[in-house]
Amino acid sequence: MRSADLLLDAFGRVQEAVHGAVEGLPEDELAQRIDEEANSIAWLVWHLTRIQDDHVAGVFGTEQVWTEGGWKDRFGLPFSARATGYGHSSSQVAKVRASAELLLGYYDAVHERSLQHLGNVTDADLDRVVDEAWDPPVTLGVRLVSVVAEGNQHAGQAAFVRGVVERRERS
Numbered sequence: 001m002r003s004a005d006l007l008l009d010a011f012g013r014v015q016e017a018v019h020g021a022v023e024g025l026p027e028d029e030l031a032q033r034i035d036e037e038a039n040s041i042a043w044l045v046w047h048l049t050r051i052q053d054d055h056v057a058g059v060f061g062t063e064q065v066w067t068e069g070g071w072k073d074r075f076g077l078p079f080s081a082r083a084t085g086y087g088h089s090s091s092q093v094a095k096v097r098a099s100a101e102l103l104l105g106y107y108d109a110v111h112e113r114s115l116q117h118l119g120n121v122t123d124a125d126l127d128r129v130v131d132e133a134w135d136p137p138v139t140l141g142v143r144l145v146s147v148v149a150e151g152n153q154h155a156g157q158a159a160f161v162r163g164v165v166e167r168r169e170r171s
Contacts, residue, residue, distance in 0.1 A: 003126055003141075007118045010148045014052075015111050017155035018045055021162050022100045022107075031097045032165045036090060041158045041165070043096040045103045046075070047085030048154035053110045054084050055147050059130045059140055060117045071106045118144070 022030065022045055030042040039047075050066065057064040066072050067081050077083075078095060085096075126141030138146075 003123050004119050004121045007121060007144060007148075008115060011111065011114055011118060011151075014048075014148060014151035014155060015107070017152060017159065018048070018107050019104060021045065021155055021158035022103050025100055025162065025165070027097060027099045029162075029165050029169065030100060030103070031094075032161070032168075033093070034161060034164055039093055039157065039161070040096065041161050042098050042103060043085065043088070043093045044154045044158040044161070045107060046096050046098065047088075048151045049103075049107045049110050050084040051086075051150055052114060052147050054082075055143055056110070056114045056117060059143055062113070062117075065106070065110045065113050069106075069109050071109065074102060075106070 021041060025041065027042075031040050033040045053064045053066050072081055075098060079092070085092075121140070121144075126139060126144075128140045129137045130140050130143050131138035
């Protein structure tokens with residue numbers, strides 16, 4: 001198996017988890033929070049997508065889908081174009097409201113862009129340093145594994161919140 005194939009599979013699993021957490025839910029349920037400090041499904045999926053978009057664009061030297069594809073305008077959120085959700089307050093989390101169609105549209109656009117880049121990654125590419133702000137410096141391989149790990153973590157959290165929301169709706 002080539003490194004590129006492994007990466008394509010890993011990113012594909014994140015996509016499956018994101019779709020499983022979001023599909024079929026109305027906007028109000030996507031925005032529900034377990035308590036006033038918790039993250040909603042909408043925020044979790046928006047955030048994991050922003051991180052993937054930011055990090056993949058950064059390591060491959062391309063513009064983010066968020067701005068290039070007009071997604072920032074479609075979402076209409078009161079955040080800067082660079083915002084990814086990192087460090088957001090509870091009140092900022094509450095401002096992320098979106099339909100399943102919008103969330104999945106943006107996620108799938110970022111996923112497709114990621115696949116375009118990842119399909120050509122070689123073993124040698126994975127050792128390229130992409131961020132010298134850390135000690136040790138971060139390589140492409142480490143950054144991509146980090147994106148997959150964060151994506152899976154937040155998609156799992158979104159699936160958990162979905163379960164709670166659905167149980168509430170049945171009660």
